[in-house]
Amino acid sequence: xxxxFCGREIPDEPGQEKSCGTxxxxxxxxxxxxxxxxxxxxxxxxxxxxxxxxxxxEDES
Amino acid sequence: MTxxxxxxxxxxxxxxxxxPNVGKSLLFNALTGAYTTVSNYPGTSVEVSRxxxxxxxxxxxxxxxxxxxxxxxxxxEERVARDILLAEEPYAVxxxxxxxxxxxxxxxxxxxxxxGLPVMLVVNIMDEAEALGMSIDIPLLQEKLGIPxxxxxxxxxxxxxxxxxxxxxxxRQRRAVFGYATDLERDxxxxxxxxxxxxxxxxxxxxxxxxxxxxxxxxxVRATEKEAGYAGVEAAVNAVVFERRSDLxxxxxxxxxxxxxxxxEGVVSQQGREGKRFAERLxxxxxxxxxxxxxxxxxxxxxxxxxxxxxxxxxxVDLLEGSLFEEHINPWFISVADRLVPWYWLRExxxxxxxxxxxxxxxxxxxxxxxxxxxxxxxxVIEDTGYFPRLAMLVxxxxxxLGLSGRAVIPIVLGFGCDTMATMVTRTLETVRERILATIxxxxxxxxxxxxxxxxxxxxxxxxxxxxxxxxxxxxFLVIGFLAARLLPGEKPMFYxxxxxxxxxxxxxxxxxxxxxxxxxxLEIFPLFVIASVLxxxxxxxxxxxxxxxxxxxxxxxxxxxxxxxxxFIFGFFRRDFGxxxxxxxxxxxxxxxxxxxxxxxxxxxxxxxxxxxxxxxKERGWKASIGIFVFVSVLAFTTGWGLNRFLLFTGxxx
Numbered sequence: 047x048x049x050x051f052c053g054r055e056i057p058d059e060p061g062q063e064k065s066c067g068t069x070x071x072x073x074x075x076x077x078x079x080x081x082x083x084x085x086x087x088x089x090x091x092x093x094x095x096x097x098x099x100x101x102x103x104e105d106e107s
Numbered sequence: 108m109t110x111x112x113x114x115x116x117x118x119x120x121x122x123x124x125x126x127p128n129v130g131k132s133l134l135f136n137a138l139t140g141a142y143t144t145v146s147n148y149p150g151t152s153v154e155v156s157r158x159x160x161x162x163x164x165x166x167x168x169x170x171x172x173x174x175x176x177x178x179x180x181x182x183x184e185e186r187v188a189r190d191i192l193l194a195e196e197p198y199a200v201x202x203x204x205x206x207x208x209x210x211x212x213x214x215x216x217x218x219x220x221x222x223g224l225p226v227m228l229v230v231n232i233m234d235e236a237e238a239l240g241m242s243i244d245i246p247l248l249q250e251k252l253g254i255p256x257x258x259x260x261x262x263x264x265x266x267x268x269x270x271x272x273x274x275x276x277x278x279r280q281r282r283a284v285f286g287y288a289t290d291l292e293r294d295x296x297x298x299x300x301x302x303x304x305x306x307x308x309x310x311x312x313x314x315x316x317x318x319x320x321x322x323x324x325x326x327x328v329r330a331t332e333k334e335a336g337y338a339g340v341e342a343a344v345n346a347v348v349f350e351r352r353s354d355l356x357x358x359x360x361x362x363x364x365x366x367x368x369x370x371x372e373g374v375v376s377q378q379g380r381e382g383k384r385f386a387e388r389l390x391x392x393x394x395x396x397x398x399x400x401x402x403x404x405x406x407x408x409x410x411x412x413x414x415x416x417x418x419x420x421x422x423x424v425d426l427l428e429g430s431l432f433e434e435h436i437n438p439w440f441i442s443v444a445d446r447l448v449p450w451y452w453l454r455e456x457x458x459x460x461x462x463x464x465x466x467x468x469x470x471x472x473x474x475x476x477x478x479x480x481x482x483x484x485x486x487x488v489i490e491d492t493g494y495f496p497r498l499a500m501l502v503x504x505x506x507x508x509l510g511l512s513g514r515a516v517i518p519i520v521l522g523f524g525c526d527t528m529a530t531m532v533t534r535t536l537e538t539v540r541e542r543i544l545a546t547i548x549x550x551x552x553x554x555x556x557x558x559x560x561x562x563x564x565x566x567x568x569x570x571x572x573x574x575x576x577x578x579x580x581x582x583x584f585l586v587i588g589f590l591a592a593r594l595l596p597g598e599k600p601m602f603y604x605x606x607x608x609x610x611x612x613x614x615x616x617x618x619x620x621x622x623x624x625x626x627x628x629x630l631e632i633f634p635l636f637v638i639a640s641v642l643x644x645x646x647x648x649x650x651x652x653x654x655x656x657x658x659x660x661x662x663x664x665x666x667x668x669x670x671x672x673x674x675x676f677i678f679g680f681f682r683r684d685f686g687x688x689x690x691x692x693x694x695x696x697x698x699x700x701x702x703x704x705x706x707x708x709x710x711x712x713x714x715x716x717x718x719x720x721x722x723x724x725x726k727e728r729g730w731k732a733s734i735g736i737f738v739f740v741s742v743l744a745f746t747t748g749w750g751l752n753r754f755l756l757f758t759g760x761x762x
Contacts, residue, residue: 050491050495051490051517053607054176055128056182057183080176080181082518082521092623095619
């Protein structure tokens with residue numbers, strides 16, 4: 047994913063989502079290693095939805 | 108020869124490096140075809156692809172490294188990519204860059220050339236650059252850089268023949284040298300001359316990385332020079348760093364930018380248009396104080412005041428809270444509880460004044476969620492355009508007056524999203540003084556997104572209160588920042604940030620981000636709002652709430668507020684937005700005049716941060732500093748509220 051603040055690519059690897067430990071119910075943010083910006087961690091169903099839309103667009107083109 | 112025999116035969120190494128999404132993997136696949144393996148780099152979870160190819164009878168091993176922005180690594184992926192460059196013996200390092208972003212990517216080419224590694228440059232995605240009207244003079248760039256440069260569009264298989272030919276004809280001995288400003292060169296030489304060991308990369312590059320405090324290179328030098336030799340290197344580095352203070356990083360970065368600008372002169376031309384594109388001009392306007400602040404005001408007015416305040420807090424909340432909950436859902440809950448629950452205490456817990464259903468669920472679903480939902484929508488649109496880093500550059504000038512470096516803009520801007528996270532980000536600031544200043548300002552005058560949304564929704568219904576609130580919060584921010592900067596003396600480092608391009612927001616991105624934030628927010632607040640209702644109920648049943656409210660009543664009266672407002676302040680500490688929602692209830696039930704609304708809004712915004720932010724302050728700054736900030740912020744909030752009430756009553760503004 048791209049950081050919403052600095053626009054750099056955040057490596058998509060397990061354990062990358064470093065938690066600050068204060069969000070009840072666990073961390074739902076992906077902290078950008080370059081600028082520290084907390085990007086929202088997209089839940090599975092939205093990821094699947096956006097991927098489906100992307101795939102459809104690719105099929106059409 | 109079988110495949111396994113070929114692999115064991117190895118070959119000269121070609122290492123592909125570059126930013127993510129520049130087409131490295133496409134080039135890798137085009138060069139290697141089916142002969143590839145993917146495995147984790149030793150000791151890490153980062154995957155590195157290896158493959159083989161044959162060019163003009165010579166066999167090569169090709170390595171596709173993870174994306175990297177600079178030789179100074181921040182992420183594990185970048186560290187792996189850099190380690191590959193330091194550890195492997197490449198025949199050629201092929202730097203792949205995006206033709207559309209030459210100016211942003213060329214500084215890494217310079218870094219690679221500085222290392223003394225055999226570099227060739229592939230300017231990829233030429234087709235899309237040409238579609239944008241860009242024309243790149245590849246031979247001129249090659250002449251200026253002194254290394255092979257090939258224009259390509261690997262996705263369209265363009266330039267592959269030329270890349271293969273360049274690899275076959277590659278002259279490893281040819282080297283280009285770029286000079287920085289004399290004083291910087293003197294510093295680099297001072298450090299480089301202390302290095303006595305053998306290194307795979309150039310001493311000058313090692314010196315530059317040491318001056319930028321690269322931990323990995325420090326380890327390498329320590330191991331190579333041994334303790335006795337390393338002491339001398341360390342002393343030279345520390346002397347330069349001390350002399351230059353914290354602007355060294357920035358200085359090196361700006362020098363590279365300057366060299367790149369010179370290299371690109373005459374190389375890139377834009378056809379079909381005069382001067383800059385509209386997006387580039389708009390980008391400049393957003394950062395120029397004369398045009399940037401009016402643009403900011405327009406965004407705040409239409410984005411926040413009209414959309415969040417007018418539509419979110421007005422139309423949507425009226426519909427959900429006023430029509431749905433007050434007229435249908437709550438009366439139904441109450442009638443069911445009256446019929447089925449014989450116990451007073453349980454009825455109170457479920458549907459009473461502070462009932463879980465009538466207060467907790469209503470606050471979370473009908474009041475706060477629509478307001479923060481519309482706020483998140485605007486926030487995601489602004490975020491997707493790339494405006495935030497420009498806002499950081501815009502306010503940088505003011506920040507310098509407050510004794511903060513421009514870097515502190517980042518946590519402060521992030522504070523409008525979540526102050527807790529922003530307090531954590533203050534650790535990226537270079538001096539303790541800056542960290543403390545930024546923490547104070549975050550705790551005091553920066554409302555988080557949820558609180559900002561609810562406060563805006565609350566105040567936008569009464570014209571004038573929003574102006575008073577904005578002026579008051581801005582004044583407190585500036586005065587406290589200005590005074591704190593004078594009381595805490597220290598260095599004032601410079602700020603520099605690489606800006607991503609300004610672009611039109613993508614509907615899908617905006618929707619995904621908004622829904623993600625709303626889901627996360629709801630999951631976070633819903634249980635807390637239920638717990639807060641239970642605590643309020645318990646406080647009411649035991650009489651503790653009454654005692655607390657009584658204890659705070661004189662303070663509320665001193666602020667000119669009704670005693671009932673005490674509950675909003677008490678629970679504002681647990682959740683900033685819960686406190687603001689409490690005020691919303693008081694306002695809609697007609698218990699607050701315009702003056703009281705403005706005073707309550709200002710005091711609650713300045714009042715102590717929520718418990719999560721307080722815990723983060725303790726984690727980052729320790730007990731002593733965080734309790735000190737807590738007491739200071741609380742006293743200042745109530746003093747400001749008291750003063751504002753007097754001022755508004757005396758002047759008759761908002762009367």
